Amino acid sequence: MAVSTHPLRALRWDGRRLWILDQTLLPGREAWLELTGAADTAAAIRRLAVRGAPLIGIVAAYGVAMEVAHQPGLGALERATGELRDARPTAVNLAWAVDRVHAAGLGAGPATLAAAVRAEAQAIHAEEDAASAAIAAAGADLLAGARRLMTICNTGALAAGGDGSALAIALELHRRSGVEVLACETRPLLQGARLTVWELARHGVPHELLVDGAAAGLLRRGAADAVVVGCDRVAANGDVANKVGTYGLALAARPAGVPFVVAGPTSSIDVALPDGDGIEIEERDGGEVRGFGEAMVTLPGTPVRNPAFDVTPAGLITALVTERGVAAPPSAESLRGLLT
Amino acid sequence: MAVSTHPLRALRWDGRRLWILDQTLLPGREAWLELTGAADTAAAIRRLAVRGAPLIGIVAAYGVAMEVAHQPGLGALERATGELRDARPTAVNLAWAVDRVHAAGLGAGPATLAAAVRAEAQAIHAEEDAASAAIAAAGADLLAGARRLMTICNTGALAAGGDGSALAIALELHRRSGVEVLACETRPLLQGARLTVWELARHGVPHELLVDGAAAGLLRRGAADAVVVGCDRVAANGDVANKVGTYGLALAARPAGVPFVVAGPTSSIDVALPDGDGIEIEERDGGEVRGFGEAMVTLPGTPVRNPAFDVTPAGLITALVTERGVAAPPSAESLRGLLT
Numbered sequence: 195m196a197v198s199t200h201p202l203r204a205l206r207w208d209g210r211r212l213w214i215l216d217q218t219l220l221p222g223r224e225a226w227l228e229l230t231g232a233a234d235t236a237a238a239i240r241r242l243a244v245r246g247a248p249l250i251g252i253v254a255a256y257g258v259a260m261e262v263a264h265q266p267g268l269g270a271l272e273r274a275t276g277e278l279r280d281a282r283p284t285a286v287n288l289a290w291a292v293d294r295v296h297a298a299g300l301g302a303g304p305a306t307l308a309a310a311v312r313a314e315a316q317a318i319h320a321e322e323d324a325a326s327a328a329i330a331a332a333g334a335d336l337l338a339g340a341r342r343l344m345t346i347c348n349t350g351a352l353a354a355g356g357d358g359s360a361l362a363i364a365l366e367l368h369r370r371s372g373v374e375v376l377a378c379e380t381r382p383l384l385q386g387a388r389l390t391v392w393e394l395a396r397h398g399v400p401h402e403l404l405v406d407g408a409a410a411g412l413l414r415r416g417a418a419d420a421v422v423v424g425c426d427r428v429a430a431n432g433d434v435a436n437k438v439g440t441y442g443l444a445l446a447a448r449p450a451g452v453p454f455v456v457a458g459p460t461s462s463i464d465v466a467l468p469d470g471d472g473i474e475i476e477e478r479d480g481g482e483v484r485g486f487g488e489a490m491v492t493l494p495g496t497p498v499r500n501p502a503f504d505v506t507p508a509g510l511i512t513a514l515v516t517e518r519g520v521a522a523p524p525s526a527e528s529l530r531g532l533l534t
Numbered sequence: 535m536a537v538s539t540h541p542l543r544a545l546r547w548d549g550r551r552l553w554i555l556d557q558t559l560l561p562g563r564e565a566w567l568e569l570t571g572a573a574d575t576a577a578a579i580r581r582l583a584v585r586g587a588p589l590i591g592i593v594a595a596y597g598v599a600m601e602v603a604h605q606p607g608l609g610a611l612e613r614a615t616g617e618l619r620d621a622r623p624t625a626v627n628l629a630w631a632v633d634r635v636h637a638a639g640l641g642a643g644p645a646t647l648a649a650a651v652r653a654e655a656q657a658i659h660a661e662e663d664a665a666s667a668a669i670a671a672a673g674a675d676l677l678a679g680a681r682r683l684m685t686i687c688n689t690g691a692l693a694a695g696g697d698g699s700a701l702a703i704a705l706e707l708h709r710r711s712g713v714e715v716l717a718c719e720t721r722p723l724l725q726g727a728r729l730t731v732w733e734l735a736r737h738g739v740p741h742e743l744l745v746d747g748a749a750a751g752l753l754r755r756g757a758a759d760a761v762v763v764g765c766d767r768v769a770a771n772g773d774v775a776n777k778v779g780t781y782g783l784a785l786a787a788r789p790a791g792v793p794f795v796v797a798g799p800t801s802s803i804d805v806a807l808p809d810g811d812g813i814e815i816e817e818r819d820g821g822e823v824r825g826f827g828e829a830m831v832t833l834p835g836t837p838v839r840n841p842a843f844d845v846t847p848a849g850l851i852t853a854l855v856t857e858r859g860v861a862a863p864p865s866a867e868s869l870r871g872l873l874t
Contacts, residue, residue: 402838408839439746483727504754
C-alpha cells in the first residue's frame with residue numbers, strides 16, 4: 195500500500211450531508227455510507243459502522259442537525275436527541291455532543307433552530323479536530339524519546355474528527371523522531387487488527403500486531419517503552435472506561451516499569467460521575483465472541499460474557515493527555531485544574 | 535449435545551497403534567488420526583493436532599515406541615528421540631517423557647529395546663492418568679466452596695492422559711458441589727473457545743465464554759472466585775510458563791482478591807531451570823494472528839509478534855497443585871518438598 199500524504203478522515207460533511215467510512219468493512223473494503231437523519235445515524239453507531247468516542251459525538255451531532263433540517267421544530271429535536279443519546283451507553287462524548295446541539299436548538303427561535311443546531315454540530319466537529327492536534331502535540335512532548343508504544347483498539351482518525359487521541363500521539367512521535375507501534379488486535383471486533391493496522395500502514399508507521407493476551411508478557415519482556423490508550427469516559431476522580439482489555443494493559447505496565455498514558459478530549463470527562471464504579475459497561479451480543487466474521491469458533495449457542503469496556507482505576511494511570519493539557523496523574527484535583 | 539458419561543480421551547493406544555483426536559478440527563468435527571512413527575507424531579505435535587503439555591509427553595513417548603517397533607535398534611532410538619524432543623520448545627514434559635523412554639531403551643538389550651521403550655511409554659501414560667485424578671482431588675479440596683472459576687486455554691482431557699489439570703479440578707468441583715467456568719477464548723488458536731467449551735458442554739458444566747481482554751475487568755467486577763490454569767513448565771523457583779495470556783490473569787487476580795492457582799503434573803517441573811527468565815518462549819507463525827480460520831482479519835503481510843507462552847512469576851501464584859500435593863505458594867523450598 196502506498197503511504198498517503200492526505201489526512202485520513204472517517205467522515206465527510208459538506209454543510210448539509212454526511213458520509214461515513216463504514217468501519218465494519220475495513221480493512222478489506224473502503225465504502226462510504228451516506229447518513230440522512232437520526233435513525234440511520236443511530237443505527238450506524240449501534241452497529242459500529244462509526245465508532246470511537248470523539249467521532250460518535252460528532253456524527254451524532256450531525257445526525258440531530260440533519261433530522262431538524264428535514265423537520266424543523268422542537269418535536270424532531272427532542273426525538274432525534276433521545277434516539278441518538280441512547281445509541282451507545284458507555285462513551286460520554288455522545289451524550290455531551292447531543293446535549294450541546296439540543297441546547298443550541300432550544301436556545302434558538304423556531305426559524306433559526308435548524309441553523310443553530312447545524313452550527314453547533316460544526317463547532318463540535320471543529321473543536322474535536324483541534325483537540326486531536328493539541329493532544330498529539332502534548333502527548334508527543336510527554337513521551338519524547340519513546341521508541342516503541344503499545345496500544346489497543348483504534349484511537350486514530352477512524353475514531354475522531356482529526357488524527358485521533360492515542361494514535362495521534364504515535365503519529366506525531368513518528369513525524370518527530372520515529373516510533374514503532376505494537377497494536378493489540380482487540381477482540382472481539384478486532385479494531386486493532388482491522389483499523390489501527392490499516393491507519394499505521396497508510397501513514398508508513400512501523401508496527402507489529404499481537405493478540406490481546408500477549409500484551410502483558412511482552413511488556414514484562416521490555417517490548418514497549420510506554421502504553422498509550424484512548425478513553426470513552428473519564429470519571430471525576432480520574433478512573434477511565436475504555437475498550438475492554440485496557441485495564442489489563444494498565445496492570446501490566448506497572449511491573450514493567452513503563453508509563454500508562456490515557457489520551458482523549460476533555461469532552462470525555464464526566465464530572466458528574468464520582469468514580470469508575472458508576473460507569474455503565476455496555477454488554478454486547480454474544481455472537482461477536484462466538485464468531486469471527488463468517489467463521490464460527492465455538493459451539494453454537496455457547497453462553498458468552500461480552501463487556502465492550504472495562505474500568506482502569508486512576509491509581510494505575512501515569513497521565514491523562516487532553517487538548518487542555520496533561521493531568522499527571524489524573525485525580526479530582528488535576529482534572530479540576532484542566533477544566534477550569 | 536447430550537451429556538456423555540464416557541470419559542473423554544484425546545488418544546487411544548491399543549498396545550501397538552496410536553490414534554489421536556485431531557484437535558485442529560474441533561469443535562466442528564471429531565476426526566481420529568492414526569500416528570505410526572516419529573515423523574508423523576512430531577508433525578502432529580508441531581501443528582497442534584495434539585497439544586497440552588502432559589498429552590504431548592505421552593504421545594511423544596509413544597512416537598518413539600512406534601519408531602523402534604518398526605526399526606529396532608539404537609539408531610532409530612536416537613533419531614526418534616531427537617526428532618520428538620525438538621517438536622516444541624516450551625513444555626518440559628515433552629523432553630522429560632522422551633528422555634525417559636530413551637533411557638529405558640538404552641538400558642535394555644538389543645532384543646528387548648523395543649519392548650522396554652513401549653513399556654516405559656505405557657508407564658508414562660498410566661502415571662499421567664493417575665496424576666490427573668490426584669490433581670483434580672487436591673485442587674477441588676483447595677478450592678472447596680468456589681462457585682465460579684476462570685481459566686484459559688484447554689487443560690482438560692484434550693491436554694492430558696486423564697481428565698487434565700486445571701479443567702480436571704473444575705470438573706471435580708462440578709461433581710462435588712457444582713461450579714461455573716468462565717473460559718477465556720485464548721487467541722490466537724482459540725483453545726478455550728474450541729476445546730474447553732466443547733469439553734464443558736460434553737460434561738454438562740455450566741460455562742461462559744469471554745475474549746481474553748475481558749478477563750481482567752470481569753475479575754475486578756467479582757465475576758470469579760478463583761483463577762485456575764495449567765502449566766507448560768515450572769522453574770525451580772516456582773515461576774510458571776503457560777499459554778500466552780496467563781500472566782495477565784495472574785496480574786488481575788491479585789487486586790481482585792481471588793486466588794491464582796496453577797495445576798499440573800510434577801513432570802512439568804524443570805528443576806534444572808533456576809527461574810522463568812531462562813524459559814525459551816516459542817514464537818509461532820504470524821499467520822495465526824493475521825487470520826482466523828479462513829478469515830483474514832488484517833492487512834496481508836502485517837508484521838506480527840506471536841509468542842505462544844508467557845511467564846508468571848512465582849510471587850503472583852497462590853498455589854501449585856500437583857499429583858504429589860500442593861505447593862502454596864510455589865517456591866524453591868516448597869517445590870523441593872514436593873519432589874523429595
